[in-house]
Amino acid sequence: MPAQEQSPARALEDLDAAAAEYASRAECATAAERAVLRNELARVCLPFAGRMARRYRGRGESLEDLEQVARLGLLKAIDRYDPERGSFTAYAVITISGEIKRHFRDRTWGVHVPRRIQDLSLEVGHAAMLLTTELSRAPTTAELAAQVGVSEAAVREAQESAAGYSPSSLNAPAGGEGTAEFGDLIGDPDSDLEMVDDRLTVAKLLLRLPVRERRMLAMRFYGNRTQAEIAAELGISQMHVSRMLSRSLAWLREAMLSDVPPRWEGANPAEMPGMRVAVEQVGTVLTVRVHGEVDRDTAERLRTSLRYGISTAAPGARLVIDLTAVPLVDAAGVSALLDAATTAADAEIDVVVTGAQPYVARILGVSGLRAQLR
Incomplete structure (x- = not known):
């Protein structure tokens, strides 16, 4: 097709001029004509949208998806553009960038992270790429903070939160085929959970012991007191404390292994021989x-x-x-x-x-x- 027969919007390389011409022609056009003009301007601006999408590649999203999001932002910029408010190119940059960032924030994070941290994480990642190119090394936290204009604590928080963007699956294999999953390597059996039944049983059995024996057991195993300290507080000998603790523990062991707890000789003062x-x-x-x-x-x-x-x-x-x-x-x-x-x-x-x-x-x-x- 001869150049003079091409659409004016297609022939123009200046996006601001193309957008201004689109706005003037769409003002008096019918709905069908306006749709054709809109499509022509969008085709002219597609390379620009592609360049905007490529700025965000390498962050976990495919370039094809980023280009689709950038084109959606381009259409929003065309529909909302007002020539009286300034340059179309500047407005399109803001709109497309916002749409891409919103996509990263709402669609790609594997773990929910506050929007403020998500945006900061993207900025820190972009700043890290720029500084790495300039310095030929990985930038420090202080250099990233100066580049982004935030505190070092905020940079560290953003870097830690970036791990929530694409968390590893606990079902992923830990090695080659036939090996355990990654989740199998995390955590240990909770021994306290397995001892819940025993703890409840011991708590009930302790109520069957006399007050003095219960007090001794509490002082020894909960208060971490020595037998000498217990004897001094109760006014008895250390040997007596040792004998009473041994007798109480022996009875508890026997009661734990029995369906019916054995009778404690001190449970009923009237029945115990005593002195x-x-x-x-x-x-x-x-x-x-x-x-x-x-x-x-x-x-x-x-x-x-x-x-x-x-x-x-x-x-x-x-x-x-x-x-x-x-x-x-x-x-x-x-x-x-x-x-x-x-x-x-x-x-x-x-x-x-x-x-x-x-x-x-x-x-x-x-x-x-x-x-x-x-």
Whole structure:
């Protein structure tokens, strides 16, 4: 076709002039004629839209998709252009760029990221490409911040958020064919989750223990207290604490492995044997036989029994305290025995402690009862 027969819009290379001619001719044209003029201007501007699309290639989207988005922005620029408001080229650049950026923001991000971060991420990526070309190396965070005009913290946030643009699939193979998926390599079995049933069971079983045993277990395993610290706070010996903790843990283990929890001997004070005191008098010898542990819970009963026996004995009699069946005596038990020795001395009654086991004998020896030990 001869050049003089070509459409004026097609022959013009100046987009501003072509757009001005389109606006003047479309003003008096019918709807059909306006559509033809619009298509002619769009064909003239297609190379320009293609150049705008190529600016954003290499960012995860195919060039064909970017060109389609750029052409859509071009049509919007043509439809909205007002010659009285300035250059068509400048307006088309803004419209097409906005359309491409909106496409990246709304259609291509694999994870939702705020719009502000998305736009900044694109700007930082574009600035990184420019600076890499200029400096022949990767730019620093400070150089990117100066180029974009934001703080270094904002640049780091944008770079971290860029990972949400195209996240890796957890179902992607971790290696060659037949290997595990990437998601199989992330995370470990949650042992705490597997122990939920056991924790609930132990919580119920703890309620079956006496208050003192529960308190000891809480101090030891939740408060991270040592046995010596527990003994000092409760006023008993460390050995006594060790025995009670061992007994409680043994019962918990047995209860955890049983369908029906075994009976705890301390659950019902009326049923538990605890400490027993037997008093026997033969002539002038009053024998008090003690069975069981003498601790803070039982020391007062021993004190009462000894005082009663002393009150019934005549002056010059002998009080024999048989501790053969006593495995443990704590501070409260020692206090009860010292009280009995003092009371007996005031009543002119001789006191003898027999059958004390080695540990008990050492406790009594250092507590002022060495003279009464036999």
